[in-house]
Amino acid sequence: MPHLQSRSLRVYVDYLEYLDQTQLPQAEQWVRCDSPEEWQHAVKNLAIRGAPLIGLSAAFVLAQTAARHPQGSWQSVSDRLRATRPTAVNLMYCLDAMEACFEQGAAALAERAAELFAEDRALCQRMAGRGADLLQSGDRVLTHCNTGALATAGVGTAIGALAVAQQRGVELHVYVDETRPLLQGGRLTAWEMADLGIPYQLIADSMAASLMAAGKVDKVMVGADRICANGDFANKVGTYMLAVAAHYHNVPFYVVAPYTTVDPACASGGDIPIEQRDAAEIRGASGAFGDVVWAPENAPVWNPAFDVTPAALVTAWVLDTGTFDAAAIARGEHCQGRG
Numbered sequence: 001m002p003h004l005q006s007r008s009l010r011v012y013v014d015y016l017e018y019l020d021q022t023q024l025p026q027a028e029q030w031v032r033c034d035s036p037e038e039w040q041h042a043v044k045n046l047a048i049r050g051a052p053l054i055g056l057s058a059a060f061v062l063a064q065t066a067a068r069h070p071q072g073s074w075q076s077v078s079d080r081l082r083a084t085r086p087t088a089v090n091l092m093y094c095l096d097a098m099e100a101c102f103e104q105g106a107a108a109l110a111e112r113a114a115e116l117f118a119e120d121r122a123l124c125q126r127m128a129g130r131g132a133d134l135l136q137s138g139d140r141v142l143t144h145c146n147t148g149a150l151a152t153a154g155v156g157t158a159i160g161a162l163a164v165a166q167q168r169g170v171e172l173h174v175y176v177d178e179t180r181p182l183l184q185g186g187r188l189t190a191w192e193m194a195d196l197g198i199p200y201q202l203i204a205d206s207m208a209a210s211l212m213a214a215g216k217v218d219k220v221m222v223g224a225d226r227i228c229a230n231g232d233f234a235n236k237v238g239t240y241m242l243a244v245a246a247h248y249h250n251v252p253f254y255v256v257a258p259y260t261t262v263d264p265a266c267a268s269g270g271d272i273p274i275e276q277r278d279a280a281e282i283r284g285a286s287g288a289f290g291d292v293v294w295a296p297e298n299a300p301v302w303n304p305a306f307d308v309t310p311a312a313l314v315t316a317w318v319l320d321t322g323t324f325d326a327a328a329i330a331r332g333e334h335c336q337g338r339g
């Protein structure tokens with residue numbers, strides 16, 4: 001029996017199991033992870049993904065590696081984990097918290113990882129409640145990428161808000177961006193919507209602006225991988241395009257995230273490191289459905305995994321610590337609680 005468990009992670013005393021998100025929704029396959037190398041492989045492939053889940057799973061891998069190698073260099077393991085994906089700051093938050101316990105030994109690391117897991121679950125519940133407060137019956141909400149239980153230890157961030165609204169009896173209709181290139185919307189969010197029983201329609205990313213022009217979108221809710229001191233934020237590529245379209249069509253645009261996604265050391269969006277990914281992801285697609293290549297072999301590609309949305313396009317930042325408007329962000333209120 002795992003001693004901790006979420007929708008996509010099972011924590012045993014000395015190893016992890018993760019739900020391989022590259023195989024969803026075709027297969028629910030749990031994979032054992034015994035080492036930092038296996039974790040790095042899973043995270044690079046997006047078998048483990050979503051800002052909070054990346055950080056939490058790294059914390060457990062570090063604690064388990066430390067227990068297995070009491071004389072090893074824990075710092076070098078942490079450095080390797082940290083370098084695996086550069087954009088989501090939750091990974092840095094979790095590893096900073098773990099490194100602060102190095103002197104107390106391996107048992108303290110295991111305890112700290114469990115605390116981070118419990119914390120994320122509680123943060124999800126709080127931010128999701130605040131996000132749900134912004135929703136009313138009849139709202140048609142557009143969302144991007146996957147921000148649900150698969151991506152966190154709890155109910156999720158933006159999808160968490162939809163789930164809590166649903167539990168409160170608020171009747172929603174959700175438009176799910178398929179989220180090219182890796183289809184986290186088409187594969188994972190569509191699956192979660194069905195699981196939650198929330199009525200939804202899947203759209204190609206390129207349809208969002210015309211859906212807004214047709215007056216069919218009341219609100220946009222997305223998650224974040226890093227929120228800067230000035231309120232600019234990075235999220236899955238395609239988010240910026242949605243924010244521009246929402247601004248043009250006067251559709252409120254909300255970003256929902258835990259305080260662990262805020263990076264006060266990042267002054268503005270230009271300071272966020274953006275991960276560049278493999279050309280094959282744009283030339284075709286692969287997954288449980290098989291491999292397909294549609295572009296000419298060696299077609300030149302630009303493939304940033306994330307983009308930056310400027311603060312000026314955000315209606316409100318919904319964190320576990322509060323719902324902040326532009327004036328509160330300018331006063332730095334969202335940075336409280338982050339060193």
Ligand SMILES: CSC[C@@H](O)[C@@H](O)C(=O)COP(=O)(O)O
Pocket residue numbers: 046049050051052088144145146147148151152156157158184222223224225235236237305
């Ligand atoms: C709670 S999830 C917030 C973000 O991590 C999410 O929107 C996102 O961009 C995930 O990207 P991914 O590349 O799938 O890890």
